[in-house]
Amino acid sequence: MKTIEGGVTAAKGFKAACTAAGIKYSDRNDMAMIYSEKPCVTAGTFTKNVVKAAPVIWDRNIVRSGKDVHGVVINAGIANACTGKEGMDMCRQTSLALAKQAGIDEEGVLVASTGVIGKQLPMDKLEKGVSDMYPKLSDTIEAGHMAAKAIMTTDTIPKEAAVSFEIGGKNVTLGAMCKGSGMIHPNMCTMLAFITTDVSIDKELLQDALLSVVEDTYNMISVDGDTSTNDTCVVLANGLAGNPKIDSYNEDYKIFKEALLTVNKKLAMTMAGDGEGATALFEVKVTGADSKEDAKILAKSVVSSSLTKAAIYGHDANWGRILCALGYSGVEFDPYQVDLYFESKAGKLLIAKGGLATSYSEEEATAILSEKHVTAICDMNMGTSEAIAWGCDLTHEYVDINADYRS
Amino acid sequence: MKTIEGGVTAAKGFKAACTAAGIKYSDRNDMAMIYSEKPCVTAGTFTKNVVKAAPVIWDRNIVRSGKDVHGVVINAGIANACTGKEGMDMCRQTSLALAKQAGIDEEGVLVASTGVIGKQLPMDKLEKGVSDMYPKLSDTIEAGHMAAKAIMTTDTIPKEAAVSFEIGGKNVTLGAMCKGSGMIHPNMCTMLAFITTDVSIDKELLQDALLSVVEDTYNMISVDGDTSTNDTCVVLANGLAGNPKIDSYNEDYKIFKEALLTVNKKLAMTMAGDGEGATALFEVKVTGADSKEDAKILAKSVVSSSLTKAAIYGHDANWGRILCALGYSGVEFDPYQVDLYFESKAGKLLIAKGGLATSYSEEEATAILSEKHVTAICDMNMGTSEAIAWGCDLTHEYVDINADYRS
Numbered sequence: 001m002k003t004i005e006g007g008v009t010a011a012k013g014f015k016a017a018c019t020a021a022g023i024k025y026s027d028r029n030d031m032a033m034i035y036s037e038k039p040c041v042t043a044g045t046f047t048k049n050v051v052k053a054a055p056v057i058w059d060r061n062i063v064r065s066g067k068d069v070h071g072v073v074i075n076a077g078i079a080n081a082c083t084g085k086e087g088m089d090m091c092r093q094t095s096l097a098l099a100k101q102a103g104i105d106e107e108g109v110l111v112a113s114t115g116v117i118g119k120q121l122p123m124d125k126l127e128k129g130v131s132d133m134y135p136k137l138s139d140t141i142e143a144g145h146m147a148a149k150a151i152m153t154t155d156t157i158p159k160e161a162a163v164s165f166e167i168g169g170k171n172v173t174l175g176a177m178c179k180g181s182g183m184i185h186p187n188m189c190t191m192l193a194f195i196t197t198d199v200s201i202d203k204e205l206l207q208d209a210l211l212s213v214v215e216d217t218y219n220m221i222s223v224d225g226d227t228s229t230n231d232t233c234v235v236l237a238n239g240l241a242g243n244p245k246i247d248s249y250n251e252d253y254k255i256f257k258e259a260l261l262t263v264n265k266k267l268a269m270t271m272a273g274d275g276e277g278a279t280a281l282f283e284v285k286v287t288g289a290d291s292k293e294d295a296k297i298l299a300k301s302v303v304s305s306s307l308t309k310a311a312i313y314g315h316d317a318n319w320g321r322i323l324c325a326l327g328y329s330g331v332e333f334d335p336y337q338v339d340l341y342f343e344s345k346a347g348k349l350l351i352a353k354g355g356l357a358t359s360y361s362e363e364e365a366t367a368i369l370s371e372k373h374v375t376a377i378c379d380m381n382m383g384t385s386e387a388i389a390w391g392c393d394l395t396h397e398y399v400d401i402n403a404d405y406r407s
Numbered sequence: 408m409k410t411i412e413g414g415v416t417a418a419k420g421f422k423a424a425c426t427a428a429g430i431k432y433s434d435r436n437d438m439a440m441i442y443s444e445k446p447c448v449t450a451g452t453f454t455k456n457v458v459k460a461a462p463v464i465w466d467r468n469i470v471r472s473g474k475d476v477h478g479v480v481i482n483a484g485i486a487n488a489c490t491g492k493e494g495m496d497m498c499r500q501t502s503l504a505l506a507k508q509a510g511i512d513e514e515g516v517l518v519a520s521t522g523v524i525g526k527q528l529p530m531d532k533l534e535k536g537v538s539d540m541y542p543k544l545s546d547t548i549e550a551g552h553m554a555a556k557a558i559m560t561t562d563t564i565p566k567e568a569a570v571s572f573e574i575g576g577k578n579v580t581l582g583a584m585c586k587g588s589g590m591i592h593p594n595m596c597t598m599l600a601f602i603t604t605d606v607s608i609d610k611e612l613l614q615d616a617l618l619s620v621v622e623d624t625y626n627m628i629s630v631d632g633d634t635s636t637n638d639t640c641v642v643l644a645n646g647l648a649g650n651p652k653i654d655s656y657n658e659d660y661k662i663f664k665e666a667l668l669t670v671n672k673k674l675a676m677t678m679a680g681d682g683e684g685a686t687a688l689f690e691v692k693v694t695g696a697d698s699k700e701d702a703k704i705l706a707k708s709v710v711s712s713s714l715t716k717a718a719i720y721g722h723d724a725n726w727g728r729i730l731c732a733l734g735y736s737g738v739e740f741d742p743y744q745v746d747l748y749f750e751s752k753a754g755k756l757l758i759a760k761g762g763l764a765t766s767y768s769e770e771e772a773t774a775i776l777s778e779k780h781v782t783a784i785c786d787m788n789m790g791t792s793e794a795i796a797w798g799c800d801l802t803h804e805y806v807d808i809n810a811d812y813r814s
Contacts, residue, residue: 051734051742051762082730084743084763117727118764182714185735224713225632226728227735306631306713307589307809314810320524321633323489327458328592328634335458336491355458356491357525396803402714403721 001259007160008034009144010175012198012240015137018150021129023122024077024115029150031129032074033098034194035137039068039108040236043207045214047231054080054087055111056232058095062107066203069236072110072194073098073130076151076179078121080113081229090121097130112192112232114153114179148177151192154276154401155181161266163259167252170243172199174259178233178267182276182402184223185304193218193233193267199256200239201246209257210235216261217268220296220389222304223275224398235260272390273373277397282312283375284389288382294331295380295387301329302376302389309394312374317342317365319351322376339379344371408666414567415441416551417582419605419647422544425557428536430529431484431522436557438536439481440505441601442544446475446515447643450614452621454638461487461494462518463639465502469514473610476643479517479601480505480537483558483586485528487520488636497528504537519599519639521560521586555584558599561683561808562588568673570666574659577650579606581666585640585674589683589809591630592711600625600640600674606663607646608653616664617642623668624675627703627796629711630682631805642667679797680780684804689719690782694793701738702787702794708736709783709796716801719781724749724772726758729783746786751778 009016018032044063046056062069073094080087095109113121137143148158162175180191201209214233239245246252273281284302289295302308305325311318319340327335336355341348346368350358368374416423425439451470453463469476480501487494502516520528544550555565569582587598608616621640646652653659680688691709696702709715712732718725726747734742743762748755753775757765775781 049731049734050736050738050740051730079727082727082742082759082762082764084761116725117731118759226712226714226731229727229731229734305633306805307633310806310809313806316811318523320486320489320636323458324456324524324633324636327456327636329457331457333457335489352489352525354491355489357489394806394809396806398713399717399720399801399803399806402717402801404723 001163001165001262004162004164006141006162007144007148007175007177008194008196009139009141010162011173011196013038013238014196015139016143016147017133017136017138018147019129019132021125023075023125029146030076031133032147032150033071033133033137034147034196035071036236036238038238038240039070040238041201041203041206042069042234042236043203043210044234045211047228049227049229051081051229053113053230054083054091055113056230057088058091059110059232059234062110067107069110070102070104070108071098072112074112074151074192075126076153077115078113078119079115079117079230080121081117083120086120090123093123094126094130097127098134101134110234114192114230117229144177151179153179153181155179155274157274159267159270161263163262165255165259167243167255170241172241172243173197174263176263176267178271180271181274182223184221184271184275185225185227191228191231195235195263197235197237198239198241199237200241200243201237201256205246205253206235206237209260213257213261213264217264220300221268221272222300222391223272225304269390272392275392276401277395278392279395280312280393281373282309282391282393283373285375285377286380287377287386288380289385290383292385292387295385297329297331298326298378299387299389301325302378303391306394309391312369313393313395315366315369317351317362317369322378323355326378333380333382337381339381341377342368343375343377344368344373346371408570408572408669411569411571413548413569414551414555414582414584415601415603416546416548417569418580418603420445420645421603422546423550423554424540424543424545425554426536426539428532430482430532436553437483438540439554439557440478440540440544441554441603442478443643443645445645445647446477447645448608448610448613449476449641449643450617451641452618454635456634456636458488458636460520460637461490461498462520463637464495465498466517466639466641469517474514476517477509477511477515478505479519481519481558481599482533483560484522485520485526486522486524486637487528488524490527493527497530500530501533501537504534505541508541517641521599521637524636551584558586560586560588562586562681564681566674566677568670570669572662572666574606574650574662577648579648579650580604581670583670583674585678587678588681589630591628591678591682592632592634598635598638602642602670604642604644605646605648606644607648607650608644608663612653612660613642613644616667620664620668620671624671627707628675628679629707629798630679632711676797679799682799683808684802685799686802687719687800688780689716689798689800690780691796692782692784693787694784695787695789696792697790699792699794702792704736704738705733705785706794706796708732709785710798713801716798719776720800720802722773722776724758724769724776729785730762733785740787740789744788746788748784749775750782750784751775751780753778
């Protein structure tokens with residue numbers, strides 16, 4: 001497997017386009033489209049929030065139905081959540097707009113929205129956006145890149161990843177883009193992530209691979225503890241690579257799943273590091289836990305702790321807050337067995353041994369914590385299970401962004 | 408029942424003192440003592456964090472043993488958490504220092520600490536502090552007030568409350584002080600709260616009353632979602648009011664419990680409103696829930712949501728975040744049944760009806776949200792259960808305080 005340039009247009013047969021529809025922003029692209037002539041097998045996972053945005057309900061129904069999908073229409077600026085029947089109608093009309101132009105079934109189009117909750121979408125602008133984009137669809141890397149930029153809200157960087165690998169002597173490509181910066185504490189899935197691949201695979205296996213990968217990637221990141229109403233992660237597979245169809249949990253499946261993990265891990269980490277206002281990617285690695293589940297709960301508790309995140313922002317080795325966050329996670333352990341390390345490009349430092357402070361150098365700790373990617377390692381010394389969670393620091397900028405998000 | 412002036416010295420026979428022991432702060436009092444010549448029946452609840460500070464373990468053992476207690480020695484600056492055997496020795500030596508001076512059993516003294524985790528206490532300073540305070544013990548309101556100030560860390564105001572009421576023709580008084588501003592997300596109890604009363608009551612009934620009251624007060628507040636290692640809430644009852652001893656769940660018990668609720672509710676609300684960096688007390692009232700437990704979970708989810716808290720700071724009626732936080736709480740409900748209101752001294756406004764935006768005035772909403780005490784009311788329209796949670800807004804100041812707490 002090798003990392004390649006590009007995003008959703010990396011795989012054969014996938015095109016993208018974007019446009020400035022003026023839904024919320026006046027000076028930038030705010031709609032994007034992904035499209036494959038060849039119908040795609042589709043898998044998806046969605047938010048577990050009881051309050052589900054209309055596009056989540058629309059997409060989930062399509063994915064569950066097993067219908068072939070040709071593309072996705074995405075808008076940034078208004079979430080289409082808490083919008084009732086009118087919101088559902090918007091989904092249908094948006095899909096219909098593309099379906100008419102492309103001559104496909106209206107239920108062959110997924111929709112996705114991100115932005116403020118509780119406002120209705122301007123349907124006229126959405127329909128015009130679809131008409132504008134369809135003729136501009138392109139399979140260039142640039143088209144994918146522009147689409148990744150168009151779906152950003154408070155994100156500061158577009159998020160793309162792609163890999164290629166071989167299955168049955170055929171070159172297979174997997175590309176993806178996502179957005180997400182605030183209201184990020186995915187449960188089953190993350191804000192918006194779109195993965196395209198030319199692999200030939202059975203729908204059920206695709207769904208299984210996605211669910212498994214999401215558990216170790218998007219479900220292990222947190223920016224602010226708020227699980228969104230719109231979390232959506234879909235993968236479209238059009239089969240154009242021509243590989244022998246993956247239809248059992250064989251070696252080929254493993255290769256594909258590994259590629260899916262690589263791409264989504266990169267995107268999840270990028271999303272955490274680009275958390276609203278963040279100055280650093282904060283990685284928490286729990287080792288020596290009794291079970292994988294315990295390890296995950298412990299890692300997520302630390303990565304979600306406001307106090308720990310503020311300390312990371314201040315480059316302050318306030319390790320007591322980490323032990324405190326492990327302690328209230330709900331997992332039972334002996335605090336006096338825990339070893340804590342801080343690690344970054346600047347080095348690795350044992351901060352606490354058996355739950356007690358070592359005589360570490362504060363200067364060295366501060367140097368380590370001043371990097372852009374900081375890792376806290378918590379060795380529970382109980383078992384052999386591990387997990388990694390990703391988050392970011394808590395900064396003034398986060399407060400700025402969210403105190404007047406709507407204005 | 409009437410609210411009276413004062414705090415821990417309000418009830419008969421309780422004295423307090425404080426001193427500048429130089430444990431962390433150089434220019435202020437940082438130790439306090441509460442003392443009753445007459446031995447007290449004692450109840451207490453403590454943090455559920457797996458990582459328990461040494462004083463929590465010390466106090467819990469004493470409270471469980473049923474031994475009489477005479478007083479409490481408190482220090483601010485170092486939490487005595489993650490301090491191992493040495494930390495436990497500190498508790499014993501601190502207790503012993505007071506016990507020697509007062510001629511009482513060393514296990515008749517509770518200890519409490521708040522501050523940075525992972526550092527050892529300077530025993531010499533603690534012992535000198537106890538020696539300095541004991542001769543200064545006073546039953547004046549001012550002495551109680553000074554003690555409430557001495558135990559502050561990032562708190563901006565001292566927190567006291569007192570009420571008097573009648574039981575069996577006798578005047579009974581209940582006073583209290585507490586501290587807490589950051590790492591506030593109590594589970595079973597809050598940061599540090601000390602309640603003194605001259606009521607005569609059976610120990611088991613005192614413990615029951617405390618547990619019940621804590622559920623609706625301290626356990627319903629959150630500043631930052633971080634459950635501390637040091638949460639402690641103790642009540643000392645010396646019986647000097649001379650009322651017929653409360654030894655069953657009778658009318659007298661109800662009167663006492665109501666008084667206990669009043670005092671602790673006031674303190675809990677004050678603590679939430681004085682959350683680190685807060686500019687407003689944020690109250691979330693859930694009505695029409697299916698069960699009391701559901702109502703509590705829903706209210707706490709909203710009051711703990713970083714995004715909602717940031718919106719309150721910005722006086723932004725971003726009600727979608729509230730619905731979102733209800734949605735990820737884990738409680739099942741129909742979003743399209745929920746009515747949302749904002750309320751404060753400036754008025755009351757229906758913001759969303761049946762899960763959809765009303766045509767409310769943003770100006771009016773902003774005016775309501777600009778007050779110092781802001782309430783969000785979430786009517787689930789499912790049943791008849793209610794709960795209230797208290798928190799505060801998320802501000803730049805919170806980040807400031809916690810990015811360099813140790814420096």
